[in-house]
Amino acid sequence: QVQLQESGPGLVKPSQTLSLTCTVSGGSISSGGYYWSWIRQHPGKGLEWIGYIYYSGSTYYNPSLKSRVTISVDTSKNQFSLKLSSVTAADTAVYYCATVVMGIGVAWFDPWGQGTLVTVSS
Amino acid sequence: QSALTQPASVSGSPGQSITISCTGTSSDVGGYNYVSWYQQHPGKAPKLMIYEVSNRPSGVSNRFSGSKSGNTASLTISGLQAEDEADYYCSSYTSSSTYVVFGGGTKLTVL
Numbered sequence A: 001q002v003q004l005q006e007s008g009p010g011l012v013k014p015s016q017t018l019s020l021t022c023t024v025s026g027g028s029i030s031s032g033g034y035y036w037s038w039i040r041q042h043p044g045k046g047l048e049w050i051g052y053i054y055y056s057g058s059t060y061y062n063p064s065l066k067s068r069v070t071i072s073v074d075t076s077k078n079q080f081s082l083k084l085s086s087v088t089a090a091d092t093a094v095y096y097c098a099t100v101v102m103g104i105g106v107a108w109f110d111p112w113g114q115g116t117l118v119t120v121s122s
Numbered sequence B: 001q002s003a004l005t006q007p008a009s010v011s012g013s014p015g016q017s018i019t020i021s022c023t024g025t026s027s028d029v030g031g032y033n034y035v036s037w038y039q040q041h042p043g044k045a046p047k048l049m050i051y052e053v054s055n056r057p058s059g060v061s062n063r064f065s066g067s068k069s070g071n072t073a074s075l076t077i078s079g080l081q082a083e084d085e086a087d088y089y090c091s092s093y094t095s096s097s098t099y100v101v102f103g104g105g106t107k108l109t110v111l
Helices: none
Strands: A003-007 A018-025 A034-041 A047-053 A059-061 A069-074 A079-084 A093-102 A106-112 A116-120 B009-012 B018-023 B035-040 B047-050 B064-069 B072-077 B086-093 B100-102 B106-110
Touching (some): A003 A093, A018 A116, A047 A093, A059 A069, A079 A093, A106 B035, A106 B047, B047 B064
Antiparallel strands (some): A003 A018, A018 A079, A034 A047, B018 B072, B035 B047, B086 B100, B086 B106
């Protein structure tokens, strides 16, 4: 059974780059058939899709964040990563990684990592 | 403002049934059968409850069911139990440039 675990700094200073890694266990990122996604949730708010990546490196980003987001994959480590540049307090959120099951597009997200809170503050 | 519209809250007594609606457009909910529902308890990650409008993943109680009519999808929980108290989010594929959209979430209170 695939499990995902986020890791990275819980505190980032304004204007800096937020960097998170998701480690996949119980399955191989490069086995194909699935995409790998980042989703965030602002405190007390709903879910916001950030983007997703295929093991080949193909990426798709939310247009509202596209200019600041980079998602990459390291198949040798069975990990994928998120970088969000020029962060502000508005980027304070719980960040989740999740497996994406695709149809003609995103079909559903399952499973999810436990999430990691990232606070942007000086 | 979320792309999919859900009621902010619903409530029901143990044993009762409740339905949570999720309204979109013909570009998302109404146009594709890629509606999914997630349950989120406080401090926990979302959990997939329904996929492709009405399918239940293995291990999810059959008290949870999904349906769709036009641009509105619905999640019904029958035989409400205390542990069903949580936030519920719908999601849909969209043909717009955002690829996927979420609802704003519905807080279910079991009275």
